[in-house]
Each structure stands twice: as structure tokens, then as C-alpha cells.
Amino acid sequence: MTNRDMSVTEPRLSEQILNEQRMADGRSSSKCEQICQTLRRYIGSGQLVAGQQLPAERALSERFATTRITIKEALSSLEADGLIYRAERRGWFVAPPRLTYDPAIHTHFHQWIGEQQRTAETRVLAHGSELASSELCRWMGLDPFTPLYEIRRLRLIDGRPVLHVSHHLLASRFPDIASAPLASSLTELYQQRYGIGQGGASMEITPSAARGAIARALNLAEGSAVLRLVRVNYDERGGLVDCDIEHWRPDAIRICLDTRALQPIIAKAQPVQLAE
Numbered sequence: 001m002t003n004r005d006m007s008v009t010e011p012r013l014s015e016q017i018l019n020e021q022r023m024a025d026g027r028s029s030s031k032c033e034q035i036c037q038t039l040r041r042y043i044g045s046g047q048l049v050a051g052q053q054l055p056a057e058r059a060l061s062e063r064f065a066t067t068r069i070t071i072k073e074a075l076s077s078l079e080a081d082g083l084i085y086r087a088e089r090r091g092w093f094v095a096p097p098r099l100t101y102d103p104a105i106h107t108h109f110h111q112w113i114g115e116q117q118r119t120a121e122t123r124v125l126a127h128g129s130e131l132a133s134s135e136l137c138r139w140m141g142l143d144p145f146t147p148l149y150e151i152r153r154l155r156l157i158d159g160r161p162v163l164h165v166s167h168h169l170l171a172s173r174f175p176d177i178a179s180a181p182l183a184s185s186l187t188e189l190y191q192q193r194y195g196i197g198q199g200g201a202s203m204e205i206t207p208s209a210a211r212g213a214i215a216r217a218l219n220l221a222e223g224s225a226v227l228r229l230v231r232v233n234y235d236e237r238g239g240l241v242d243c244d245i246e247h248w249r250p251d252a253i254r255i256c257l258d259t260r261a262l263q264p265i266i267a268k269a270q271p272v273q274l275a276e
Contacts, residue, residue: 031066035074038064043083043094050096051158054084057092082251087219096158098254103203103231108185113157121156124182125164125217129171136168139204139232140243147171151182154217162252164214169242190241199236205229205255214247225250 042048054060057075061068075092078084085095099116113120132146149171155163167186169177173194180189190196208228210220218226229246 031064031070032074032077035060035064035066035071036077039074039078040083048094050094052094053090054092054094079251085249085251086221086224088215088221090219095251096160099157099252101253101255102258103201103255108187109155110185119158121159122183123154123156125152125154125213127151127178127182130168132168136243139230140168140170140240149174149177151177151186153183157252161218162249164217164247166245167242168245170240173241186242196241197236199234199238199241201234202232203229204231207250208247210247218247218249220249227253 039048039054048054054075055063057068057071061071064071075084075086079086079092082095082098084092086092096118099113099118101112107115109122110120128150130148130150132140132142132144132148134144136142136148137144137146149169151167151169153165153167154161155165171177173196174190180193182189187198191198206228208226210218210224210226211222214220214226215222215224218224220226227248227250229244229248231244231246233241233244235241
């Protein structure tokens with residue numbers, strides 16, 4: 001939504017904003033909080049819809065009769081709550097609903113995106129041979145200089161880049177992987193081409209910062225917050241398969257772990273108590 005569109009469709013926006021500010025906690029809240037409350041109401045009521053662009057920061061500062069510093073503070077607060085997101089050099093947009101991600105459920109990307117009535121797309125950015133780095137050696141339990149094969153991909157939801165992922169495959173298990181369709185599901189590729197099924201996984205989740213190629217791929221400013229997931233995958237016999245390093249836009253997903261799916265496994269692993 002451009003500034004010109006705003007002036008045509010909402011000619012009395014400034015008056016509306018002032019009226020809403022007068023209603024917010026009897027003027028007891030700060031200017032930043034008032035701006036957040038107003039924009040939250042617009043989004044919650046559907047007046048601003050997912051994917052819609054907000055007016056430029058300068059235009060918002062004029063409409064709210066405040067400084068750009070206050071506007072930036074309010075927008076950053078709404079971004080932290082996942083209501084809006086920033087695209088580098090393009091501006092601010094209303095965020096779509098977060099996707100629900102359960103690490104305990106083993107399913108490939110396109111399948112679980114489709115199950116939530118969204119559209120998934122995968123683009124291969126680069127691939128080639130590498131030697132295991134010190135971090136990969138630690139995560140995967142490898143010796144230094146172990147040959148790996150790296151596949152870097154960008155994943156989009158409803159046309160928006162939300163995930164940069166690098167897959168680090170144990171090269172000895174995947175001969176001629178370079179000739180495979182690398183934009184497809186690797187889970188299915190492993191099974192169909194190499195007879196490697198999906199077993200368990202270990203996962204590490206940490207907040208991080210997007211830099212370099214990752215920031216550019218996700219349309220983020222250098223140093224923007226991202227969520228990093230490191231997953232080490234094993235086959236059905238417990239053999240090492242690969243390591244995925246995912247960098248997510250933090251507004252794109254919520255992580256929900258339902259341990260009830262693990263109860264049958266945990267129950268089997270419990271030692272049997274003999275009656276005395």
C-alpha cells in the first residue's frame with residue numbers, strides 16, 4: 001500500500017489516529033505504545049491484511065505527529081511480536097500468520113507447508129564438495145577433514161523468502177549426488193535413490209544474526225535477528241546422514257513441541273521394574 005493509496009482510501013486517517021490515541025488508556029500510555037495499539041487494531045480488524053505494505057516511516061511520523069525515532073521503536077516492537085516484517089530496501093509489511101513447526105514430527109518441508117494451506121517453493125543457491133569445519137565436526141561427531149557435500153537452498157512460503165538452509169551430507173553415503181534433483185525433497189531423494197530412510201535427529205535452537213549471503217537471501221538488513229536451527233539427522237539404524245543448518249526469519253514460525261508423540265518410544269526405553 002503506497003502513501004498515495006493511503007491518501008485516497010483513508011483521507012481522514014490522521015483524525016482517526018488521533019481519536020484512537022485519545023481512547024488508548026486515557027492518554028496514560030507512551031506515544032510508542034499508542035502507535036503500537038493503533039496498528040495492532042488495524043491488523044486485528046483486517047483493515048491491514050497480510051502482505052500489505054505499510055506507509056513509509058516518514059509518512060507514518062507525519063500521520064502520528066511524532067519523530068521517526070519513535071516510529072522505528074514502535075515498528076521494531078511489532079516486528080518482535082511477529083505482526084509485521086521488514087524487507088531490506090522495500091519497507092514494512094504486515095506478516096502472515098506464523099507457521100506451526102513441531103520438531104518431533106518427521107515430514108518434509110513442502111508437505112507440512114501444504115498441510116497448513118500455504119504454498120512452498122525451494123530454490124537451490126549452490127552446491128559442492130567441502131571438508132567438515134570444526135563446528136560440523138563437533139555437531140556431527142566427525143574427524144577433521146571428513147569429506148562432506150554441501151547443498152545451500154532458499155525456501156519460500158507464499159512467495160516470501162523465510163528460510164536459508166545449508167545441508168551438509170556425509171559424502172561417502174551419497175555418490176553422484178550432484179546429478180540429483182536438489183530442489184526436491186531430500187528426505188524422499190535419500191530414500192528413493194540411496195535407500196536411506198529417516199530415523200531420529202538431534203536439534204539445537206539458538207537466536208542468531210543474519211549476515212552476508214544469508215541476510216541478502218532473506219531480504220534482511222545486515223545483523224537482523226534470525227532463528228538458527230541445527231539438526232543432525234540419522235537413518236533408521238542410527239547411522240549419521242547429514243546436518244541441516246537453518247536460518248529462519250523469526251516472524252515466520254512458532255515452534256511447538258508435543259511430547260505425546262514420543263511417549264510410545266519413551267515407554268519402550270524405560271527399564272522393567274521387577275517385583276521383589
